[in-house]
Amino acid sequence: MNKKELETEVKRRRTFAIISHPDAGKTTITEQLLLFGGAIRQAGTVKAKKSGKFAKSDWMEIEKQRGISVTSSVMQFEYQNKRINILDTPGHEDFSEDTYRTLMAVDAAVMVVDSAKGIEEQTKKLFKVCRMRGIPIFTFMNKLDRDGREPLELIEELEEVLEIDAYPMNWPFGSGKNLLGLYDLYHNRIELHRPEEMNGGERFIPLTAEGEIEGDHKIKNESLYDQVLDEALLLKEAGNDFSKEAITKGKLTPVFFGSALTNFGVQTFLETFLEFAPEPAEQETVEEKVIEPTDEEFSGFIFKIQANMDPKHRDRIAFLRICSGQFEKGMDVTLSREDKKMRLSNSTQFMAESRETVSSAVAGDIIGLYDTGNFQIGDTIYSGKNKVTFKELPQFTPELFVKVEAKNVMKQKSFHKGINQLVQEGAIQLYKSYHAESYIIGAVGQLQFEVFQHRMRNEYNSEVVMTSIGNRIARWISQDQLDENMGSSRNVLVRDRFDNPLFLFENQFALRWFSDKYPDVELTALL
Known part of the structure; x- marks a missing residue:
């Protein structure tokens, strides 16, 4: 394609990651977005294990068994003349490395929050990575179909804990069994939860310039109506100013309420998101x-x-x-x-x-x-003659370590193939004892070891025996400073998979003792 055609195609792209704490509904909202894009015909919820339906983005066997995402997956579809790339990321903290690297490959993030629980620990960590990159963040307060916390309380917590300004794009009429709908501040309309009961099947009710329903309407008889109207008008007057520039710089997060499981508020979110989500960045x-x-x-x-x-x-x-x-x-x-x-x-x-x-x-x-x-x-x-090298992706030093060996010594070939291939994915790190070929693997969380063991058995037909050596502090040392006599039971000398030497220290005391004994030796946390 020529330059103009290339520019047109690039401008159509919207590439974003969905992040959340485990079980906030991230995979479910991904399903609904795919449904709108015509990419799937039926949402297979992670809850529906008995029916044999699983989330379309959870393809690994262990994910289907546990109902969690442990690896990032990519989905692409067309919607409203936009080419959308969604990256669904693991919510579990033991797999945050995969998520961090994925966040380097997107132009925006959608943060899914459980409206009953608010901002949880893993959400904070992932938010910091987005903030570090300065990418736009859009917030979806999920599970409105269940009784949750007050909307104002959720907005205040979002601003205080994450230190970002928030702009509610819509505001709930009730929650749980009393959920009537959403007051859509941005589009100046009401979106009904059960339109067949309240409005003859029409989901949206347009509002006047003053933000009220013209004439008589069934929803006006609800006790919540006047309360929500007052709250919405207060938000317009006293809340943060809406600013597309602030959204683009990651300083203001538009907040949407809804329920991914009942597909309520998701389409409004998607269409509004596409209006403000950035094109691919430099x-x-x-x-x-x-x-x-x-x-x-x-x-x-x-x-x-x-x-x-x-x-x-x-x-x-x-x-x-x-x-x-x-x-x-x-x-x-x-x-x-x-x-x-x-x-x-x-x-x-x-x-x-x-x-x-x-x-x-x-x-x-x-x-x-x-x-x-x-x-x-x-x-x-x-391509081309001029060399290009993009900046390094974040690396993480493992904290947990286990010795690993094949249960069946006759299956060494599949053991070695499996361990080397899985290590190249970056979720676990491989080390070898300095003078032998015994293997040690390191990870940032225990669940990674369980997934490793499961995949070795199911994908490589190799049963493994893992023996914990506990928490260790990994520090690399240059080859020219190394004396093999420096190693001991408290600081085990090993090699990484590129044959670089490092010590696995038993604790901070052992690390300080080593540094005091060898003051001229430089140790590094990452190579």
Whole structure:
């Protein structure tokens, strides 16, 4: 496509992640968005285990068993002439690494909050990453069909805990069994929860310029009507000013109320979100260049690697965020880390577990590249003569460690293949004892070990035995400063998967003791 066509296509892209604390309803709202986009015909809720229906974005077997998301998944669809890329992220804190890296690949975030629980711990952590990136944040107060906290209390908590201004786009008429609808401040209308009972099936009631219903109406007889009207008028007068610029800079979050499970308020949210969500943004490089999304030369970075999305084929998919130009099947690119030329002949688009080959994509799109071991998380690929290297993605030092070995010594081949492939996904880290080949794996949370054990058994037919060595503090040391006699039972000397030496310290006391004994030795938390 020519420059003008490229610009038109890029401007149609909206790429965002959905973040939340576990069980706030993140996967359910994703389902409803896909339903509006015609990407699925039926929402398979994570609650419906007996019927065999599972969330379309939860494709991994362990996710279906537990009803949680433990890996980011990508879904793409068209809606109102926009090309939408949704990244559904794990809510569980043990998988926050995956979520953090995913947030590097989006232009906006949708924060789902349980209206009965308010701002929870994991939401705070994920919000900080969004704030660090300065990306727009849109808030959906979910589960309005259940009795929850007062809307004003939720807004105040949002502003105080997360230190961001909030602008309610709509305001609830009741909650739980008494939920009547939403007073839509932005569109100046009322959205009814049960329109067939209140308005002959019409979901929306237009309001006058003063914000009231003209003439007689059934909802006016409800005791909540005058109260909500007063609250809405007060919000208009005394609340924060609405500012598109403040939203774009991540300083003001538009707040929507609704219920993903009953599909109430979701369509209004989606259409309003698309009005204010940003187009693909420019990206900075280590070469101190700014890559515009409409630059004609192709570039992108790998933010995730996933093994065995199709267990029948034992494939590996590298998730690529396109940052500029146009991807075309079979194109030649350079892998920046190794200055290595390669041809991108196998690529895919996603709909959770279902995929289709993609022949063309532009900045803002997320595509999957079939990987035979070339890629690492954080890799840049680009076309053209001028080198491009995007800035590093966040890394995390593990805190929990276990020794791992194959239960059946006759299945060493599948054990080694499985452990090496799963390590490349970035959720767990692999270490080896310094002089032997015994394996230690590290993670930031216990659930990651359980998922690792489950996947080794089910995807690689390899039962593993894991022996905890507890919490450890990992610190790297340069090869030229290393003396192997420095190692002890309190600071175990190991190698990472790139053969760099590091110590696993038993606790802070052991780390301080080592630093006092070897004051000239420099230890680093990340390599």
